Amino acid sequence: MNGLMAGVLYALVALGFVLIFKASGIFNFSQGVMALFAALTLVGIMEGRVPFSHLINAVFGTSVHHFGWNVPAFAAILLTMVVMVGLAWLVNRYIFRHLVGQEPIILFMATIGLAYFLEGFGDIMWGSDIKKLDVGLPQGINSTIDEITYNLLGYGFFIDNLDLWATFVAILLVIALVLFAQYSKHGRAMRAVADDHQAALSVGINLNFIWVMVWSLAGFVALVAGIMWGTKSGVQFSLSLIALKALPVLMLGGFTSIPGAIVGGLIIGVGEKLFEFIVGPMVGGATENWFAYVLALIFLVFRPQGLFGEKIIERV
Amino acid sequence: MSVMDQETHVTPDGRTIGGVLMEMRNISLRFGGVKAITDISFDIREGEIRAIIGPNGAGKSSMLNVVSGFYIPQEGEVWYKGSVRPQMRPFEVARQGIARTFQNIALFEGMSVLDNVMTGRLNHMTTGLLSQAIWKGKAEQEEIENREVAEKIIDFLEIQHIRKTPVSRLPYGLKKRVELARALVAQPSLLLLDEPMAGMNVEEKEDMSRFILDVNDEFGTTIALIEHDMGVVMDLSDRVVVMDYGKKIGDGTPDEVRNNQAVIDAYLGVAHD
Ligand SMILES: Nc1ncnc2c1ncn2[C@@H]1O[C@H](COP(=O)(O)OP(=O)(O)OP(=O)(O)O)[C@@H](O)[C@H]1O
Ligand SMILES: [Mg+2]
Numbered sequence: 001m002n003g004l005m006a007g008v009l010y011a012l013v014a015l016g017f018v019l020i021f022k023a024s025g026i027f028n029f030s031q032g033v034m035a036l037f038a039a040l041t042l043v044g045i046m047e048g049r050v051p052f053s054h055l056i057n058a059v060f061g062t063s064v065h066h067f068g069w070n071v072p073a074f075a076a077i078l079l080t081m082v083v084m085v086g087l088a089w090l091v092n093r094y095i096f097r098h099l100v101g102q103e104p105i106i107l108f109m110a111t112i113g114l115a116y117f118l119e120g121f122g123d124i125m126w127g128s129d130i131k132k133l134d135v136g137l138p139q140g141i142n143s144t145i146d147e148i149t150y151n152l153l154g155y156g157f158f159i160d161n162l163d164l165w166a167t168f169v170a171i172l173l174v175i176a177l178v179l180f181a182q183y184s185k186h187g188r189a190m191r192a193v194a195d196d197h198q199a200a201l202s203v204g205i206n207l208n209f210i211w212v213m214v215w216s217l218a219g220f221v222a223l224v225a226g227i228m229w230g231t232k233s234g235v236q237f238s239l240s241l242i243a244l245k246a247l248p249v250l251m252l253g254g255f256t257s258i259p260g261a262i263v264g265g266l267i268i269g270v271g272e273k274l275f276e277f278i279v280g281p282m283v284g285g286a287t288e289n290w291f292a293y294v295l296a297l298i299f300l301v302f303r304p305q306g307l308f309g310e311k312i313i314e315r316v
Numbered sequence: 317m318s319v320m321d322q323e324t325h326v327t328p329d330g331r332t333i334g335g336v337l338m339e340m341r342n343i344s345l346r347f348g349g350v351k352a353i354t355d356i357s358f359d360i361r362e363g364e365i366r367a368i369i370g371p372n373g374a375g376k377s378s379m380l381n382v383v384s385g386f387y388i389p390q391e392g393e394v395w396y397k398g399s400v401r402p403q404m405r406p407f408e409v410a411r412q413g414i415a416r417t418f419q420n421i422a423l424f425e426g427m428s429v430l431d432n433v434m435t436g437r438l439n440h441m442t443t444g445l446l447s448q449a450i451w452k453g454k455a456e457q458e459e460i461e462n463r464e465v466a467e468k469i470i471d472f473l474e475i476q477h478i479r480k481t482p483v484s485r486l487p488y489g490l491k492k493r494v495e496l497a498r499a500l501v502a503q504p505s506l507l508l509l510d511e512p513m514a515g516m517n518v519e520e521k522e523d524m525s526r527f528i529l530d531v532n533d534e535f536g537t538t539i540a541l542i543e544h545d546m547g548v549v550m551d552l553s554d555r556v557v558v559m560d561y562g563k564k565i566g567d568g569t570p571d572e573v574r575n576n577q578a579v580i581d582a583y584l585g586v587a588h589d
Contacts, residue, residue: 185441192435199422204410204439
């Protein structure tokens, strides 16, 4: 995976993270697994796979695997989104509604539990084989960029169309979310809920609605991430590892900044490749494993609120 | 028969007091073993300023919290606009036109004054998630209208100069005023104020009193307020409920209450604050 695509994926995972953190103060460890789950569901629906077929077959001695139909990509994406909204509702109804007012660490633990549950559930539901995902996004080397750079520099830049698309979509998503949060009714309500529950209630905001909405938005972002990543390298369970890189992205971008997520994601995604390319050979390579974390560590020391985060003021 | 038993009447200062807007019937509220409210009934009439007074811990805030849906009483009925109110969550109560402020101020500290005030208009925004995205024109029109109402209230409460200031930077007295502004922009049928003047200096108290009277006078807003300062209460309110240890010990005009022996003993007689 190249730097641009990796950066977009880090950014998208971080974005879903920021949304939930902003609106509910929940540090959602399961954001990466949500992307995996969304991608699994999308493939499952598109290919007409029977959910829980392994389980059904094992229990009833049957041998069902496919419904025998294929669902067009667009319809499948809509259906997957319905599933993600359903998931958001369930998560709120059966987990976080019961944990209102608990310590952040308890909420965090709950999301760890959710992550493991969702990973296992996705496995049982759709199987753990690596699945090909093709929703019709353009792929292959972008010849225009290749030509232009060749003419200008004497050698061509190979950039995958998919990566350009992913970057474009991610930036669009960020702009849309910023506009939504800043100017729409529900965006304003979301910021209000994030700020003070009591006050939000007193102006007539339904907290549960906002929480379900925010988890749904995070689910949507997860779906986009899942599509990009699944198209690139197949839907496989290693995606949840990518999610760990979202942490340094958050340290860079700030935990509450929507634009910070994308900027941080791209900096780390592209930065770790460049670093590996330039410095890597001098230190024996494999810098990608630690570059992001060291960068995050530097930020933690010198600018703990990140590039865009609100300044942290300790009240005494 | 006192003047208060009539359906509609005009006060000496020319304000019209209408029929019953809200009625609390035999409300009891307990927290474990603590009886915060014991069998209290009273009503609030349209257009009046109704005060609730009593020593610390008397159950005044609890009562306001019952009215606004934050607390659910174990017993009793809440009647609003002529019908009994089913059990409601606070946001549903707010959507019925009941706005409030809090004793300990609940503002959106991370937002500017204007943004805080604008959240008070959320209930008046009808355009939903999808139509907002699709039909941008209508949403914009609505935003403009809501802005106008907000600016009007901001002018009215004389906080134009801090419109863009983050609330967290404001002194206490101004915060109270911003909270009032946020409640007012909702154009509520009933406005609940929990100690709007607590912690203020004399000058700020006078300002706040004037605002409360002006709100009631100009917009005809019905107001229920909790206040400790007896002088203020006597000046502002049309009728007063007196609570002590969760029980109602007096109810009437400021003059009636002032001369009520039980009130003198329980409230004025004992040391408080
Ligand atoms: N959420 C709660 N949980 C437990 N007890 C409560 C709660 N709210 C109020 N109480 C108790 O109910 C009683 C009445 O409290 P309340 O806040 O209504 O009094 P108050 O008249 O508003 O007093 P003050 O003038 O100090 O504001 C007190 O004994 C208080 O401790
Ligand atoms: Mg109180």
